[in-house]
Amino acid sequence: MKHLDTLTLSLWAVALFAAPTVAQADEINLDVITQNGTFYQAVVDAYEASGAKYKVTLQAPSKTYDEVAQRAVRAAMIGTPPDVVFMGYDRMKLAKDRKIAMPLDDLLGSDQELEKLGYPASALNLCRIGGKLYGLPFATSVPAIFFNSGLVKQVGGDPEAFPDTWDGIFELASKINGLGSGKSGIFFRYDHSGNWSWQALVTSFGGQLMNADGKTIAFNGPAGHSAFAVLSRLKNAGMVDLSTDQAKQSFMSGNLGIYFDSSASLIGLQKGSQFRVGTAQYPSPVSDSRLPGGGNCAMLTTPKAERQEAALDFMKFATGPIGQTALVKETGYISTNTLANNNPEYLGNFYKNNPAASTALEALPRLTPWKSFPGENSPKIVDLIRGYLQSVITHKADPDKALQDMAAEIKPLLP
Template sequence: MLKKLLAGVAVAGVMAAGAASAATEIVVQYPYGELFNETHKQIAAEFAKKNPDIKVTFRTAYDSYEEGTQKILREAVTNQLPDVTFQGLNRVRILVDRDIAVPMDDFIKAEKDFEKEGFHQAMFDIGTQNGKVYALPFAISLPITYWNLDLVKQAGGDPANLPTTWDGVIALAKKIDALGPDINGITYVWDITGNWLWQAPVFAQGGTMLNADETKVAFDGPEGQFAMKTLARFVTEANMPNLSQPDARATFAAGKTGVHITSTSDLAKTTSMIGGKFELKTHVFPDVKPGSGRLPAGGNVAMIVSTDKAKQKAAWEFIKFATGPLGAAIMAKTTGYMPPNKVANDVYLKDFYVQNPNNYTAVKQLPILTKWYAFPGENGLKITDVIKDHMNSIVTRSRANEPEKVLEDMTRDVQKLLPKKAS
């Protein structure tokens, strides 16, 4: 009996070892480790509890959305792709055009009660290209304003009635800037990846980047003129310093800036950096035109890029969990992003938003959300660099007094890079 028992234990041990070794491993890579390392660590731990047969291995985080896309394009050539990649919302198009992204439609159709898990059509629309779903949104951000209420009060502003127009923002920023030589009135993180904060004021005025058939620049109209002149006013009227995104964040968190305009994604990190030094209040993005005004959704989506069928199935399980109620709630609590998942917002985060009203500012702007635009063609990434270079000429003051001419030159340079449509 003892021999039989020992033999049985041995067989069970072999079977257990075999099962463990049979676990499917998927490789996952995501951007911005400073924002998402803790998020993905917690999500992976919870995922492992429910999916012991799937092992998740992370690669070192991408430095930025652009770097992440460029890396995927290179790895597709050398057959070194991860199985799951998290990419900027405006980078779905290029990975679909290059036949790298795997469509998710069959996985979605096979799910039962998907709506009860908080998934809805708007989530699918964000990652849809050419009629197929290639990505699910993981973390959604919108542009908002961050205010140092201590400086607002010192400058004679009303914390209960913060401005909702750029005229009002600039006027208060000028008063704050006058408080002392080491105080900045305003910082605007214009260099956020993918020209996001160029698109925001244009879309907020009801404008677009290109015309309907994407053959001609459309941001050179009144909406783009308003956006470029406003950027110039930050410099010429409110004395905005030329700071990088990390430096602008650090300066604001140190209590040296009155109003800081950037993404909701920075909220958790910025709040932590402030550490109670002053009272922080988030507020809406200014001058959104009623009816036609929209704001571009920032953030990132999860995409399957594995060519292995078994790994694709495992990758889908991970993406489904990460964008589902629990994964989305973890993401929201560890960052400043919003989850697009309805159950996460309505159930898991209901009390969280009551206790953290600064996080709810962006949620209030969800009705005016629109896609983060991706420029078409082989020069899509280059166009974003061209726009950045022209905006840089304003912020560095070399051309701050001629925003109309800067916009004219930017229009010309972007138009040259657009794909030529067959006649």
């Protein structure tokens, strides 16, 4: 999309963010469920500072997207649904099946109209189920590699040419681990909500979570074996099984060389580190290597028409240029709104001045939907997989046997 001049963009912003005139609009206080993150409040502050007629109250944040979904389900069951839920991409189908989410197609207009407001079809597809739109893309991240540029140089590596193969990464990690003095070569965060980082390994090797029928598992083929083989190599390259917070602290203190996490962690890591934080994509070992898009959709969950206008007003702001600018500058999430990305008043200059953030943008063509297991046992399956990941990483289980046993345990839990 071509860059818009300042006047044109201002007109778009007025059209997008002007609050609709409804009776007693100033009395509407939107009830919103989110995951952890100070950036949600930053977006709310920007919204209210823009002159919006509505107030927004964020509920106490949930720790995971699974918890977000559970709270939304419970609230709907007792007849007190929130107005907006920032629902993880992998929980969109559950929200649709439980009739928590309101379809947006008739409320927001055509894809062509939405594209003019900065929403490309590829971004909207992250919030579609069965061809219908159930949310607007708010926070999007990709699995990312962070590295300590100083330690990479110290062992003879080139921060400007980080290895793009697993063999190269493990060789570099082993060298950093060999420095001693408390240095650790590598850490792979495996405790993501919905097994996101493990799913990223599987899809990066060309695999998928479930077969096309949506009923049978597909992760236990060659891609799954390759994914578990990568996890099994981590310990010998220096991975210690720490909590995520401990691993982040180790990285920012300069003791951890290579750290795998969400691209959304970038700004926090940069602010907390005394060295230049480098970024890289997951390797692409096969031609159809894909990465699941992490993050969430802003989902309309109130069935009350008089509140829907207000809720949509806030959702459009949060996913529009100003809201996305506030989000990205606070985190490292990718903005999928083209008006924000293309204009220097918003994020155009941000990406130019922060090359580490551009790595995530460059991974957008590899994005594939973040999937979840069907049925009521999905949370149980997520916990089961997390246990197997830990056992492989710590060498308590053979990777091939662990994959076989894991698949056998999951099959009877599927509907």
